[in-house]
Amino acid sequence: MVSSTTPLIAPSSNGASSSYSSSSSSSWTKEDLATWRACMQETHESCANLSYKWRAQQLNSMRRLMEENEEALTAALKKDLGKGATESICTELQQIMGEIKYFERNLKNHMKPQKVASPGVLAPSFTWIEPRPLLGPGVLVIGPSNYPVFLSLQPAIGSLAAGNPTIIKPSEHCPAVSQALSELIPKYLEPSACRVVLGGAEQTKMLLEQHWGMVFFTGSATVGRLVAEQAARTLTPTCMELGGKCPCYIDCAEDDNFDWDLVANRIIWARTLNAGQTCAAVDYVVAPKHVVDKLLPFLVKAVKMQFGEDPYKSELGRIVKAKPHAQRLLELILEAEAIAAQDAESTSEAKEACEIILGGSSTCRVGERYICPTLVKSPRLDSRLMTEEIFGPILPIISVENREEGVKLMKQIESSVGTPLCLYVFTKSEKAFSEIIQSCRAGSVMRNDALVHLGNGLLPFGGLGKSGYGAVKGPYSFQLFTKQLPCMYRPCLPGSDLNYMRYHPFTGVKTWVVQKLAIRLPYIPVIPTPLKLTVGLTGLFVVLAKLFPIKTALIMQPLLTFIAEGLERTADYLKGQSDQ
Secondary structure: OOOOOOOOOOOOOOOOOOOHHHHHOOOOOHHHHHHHHHHHHHHHHHOHHHOHHHHHHHHHHHHHHHHHOHHHHHHHHHHHHOOOHHHHHHHHHHHHHHHHHHHHHHHHHHHOOEEEOEEHHHOOOEEEEEEEEOOOOOEEEEOOOOOOOHHHHHHHHHHHHOOOOEEEEOOOOOHHHHHHHHHHHHHHOOOOOEEEOOOOHHHHHHHHOOOOOEEEEEOOHHHHHHHHHHHHHOOOOEEEEOOOOOEEEEOOOOOOOOOHHHHHHHHHHHHHHHHHOOOOOOOEEEEEHHHHHHHHHHHHHHHHHHHOOOHHHOOOOOOOOHHHHHHHHHHHHHHHHHHHHHHHHOOOOOOOOOEEEEOOHHHOEHHHOEOOOEEEEOOOOOOHHHHOOOOOOEEEEEEEOOHHHHHHHHHHHHHHHOOOOEEEEEOOOHHHHHHHHHHOOOOEEEEOOOOHHHHOOOOOEOOOHHHEEOOEOOHHHHHHOEEEEEEEEOOOOOOOOOOOOOOOOOOHHHHHHHHHHHHHOOEEOOOOOHHHHHHHHHHHHHHHHHHOOHHHHHHHHHHHHHHHHHHHHHHHHHOOOOOO
């Protein structure tokens, strides 16, 4: 992902008060930050955030915020990114609602302690894992500019569901969205639970100088390194959602009858969604020469079908900033055009000539943040198009001789640029798909489509290597923002330490018992609840009813139930939890 928080120096502090409203301005001080952190730390000290009630309240507040402010949020996205209402709702707002609904359904189960088996050598002992919030004062979420609502609020929802007070620092490149969030959040959530802080690089640096339970960053690898380095100084754990060059390989024999219209439309849609500003978008296409020859006309047709003859007048979004973002994309196209001109004059047939198939620099309007969808055939591998994440509506298409050469090329690009966030393969062959994804690493893979797998809220979303680390969405968000606390209880009973055999000195028979017997004892499974035991023993009763006279079986059922209750009450007594 290219666009994120960048070194923009915000106005100096003006000594704003420490009230909530001061965070809606970029001119806040370290004293303000200390006050906000103290407010969130009080939430931890009160233990309110350990309860289901507190977490459910935050989710309900987020739900009301989204339901009651759809129009305001879509208007802000339109202003910052030129997104139409449908695209904004589908790719941002409904994705957030999906995350909220997931936790409303599953939060209680996620919060339950998990009993685990205990080593026999430690008997009697009882072991369990309790999900707890991370360290105070809370989690810091640094949002990006490409999906400024979704990628700011989605991790915040997971963080709040896990019991963490959360500070959201939205991208300064999206002023309309940032202002909307800073005004809406305090209307629905208490500042002790969630707060929006505005500012640029200077304010981000001030935030990162403090310790947090976790820093969640979405953006470019370049800025991500700076964030990780700063967080390491306070030993704050980080989750990095970055990007990379996501390849799309099309595996098709010459006699295969692909639906080329469908393939082309799926690729173009995935490349141009949000004007190409998607970290998981198709960054370049690799295919055998006969496939490229078939595909190119359909790619041109797909662009015209989705955006018309003049994409400037279509629903195509806008680049977040004219400079440096749109200007950088124009420079990529200009470089490709210069190479294409050189290749056209060259008489060499050793390599395929670079060619602009559709679009080009003449149709771009940098001042209006508009970059025309552009198809580039056979770009040079050392050009910026192939050595940088594009992050715009430009699609390089590269010809290879066969699948082996295609895999070699994708691995070559991976070794120089980094492991991609996603790998896309179009093929009718399950075997070919398996061979490609075994050879080429990526944060996620998809067959016969692109990008839409990110709409599955039950799949983890995260990178690998330079494309990031850590994963979010649904249960994976809860895991990320939770400390899994190991707990063990051992009653102080006579003989419970192997009759003192665990203590020095180790001599005689004691040595043999410890070395050969005690430490080799198996784990003791978790004692089921009376209900589970009763169900299991009822099954045994059914078997016994067939083996013994019915009167005997009828007597055994209450007896077995009594034994089950006795086992559970014994367990509760040893844990000091019995009410009897």
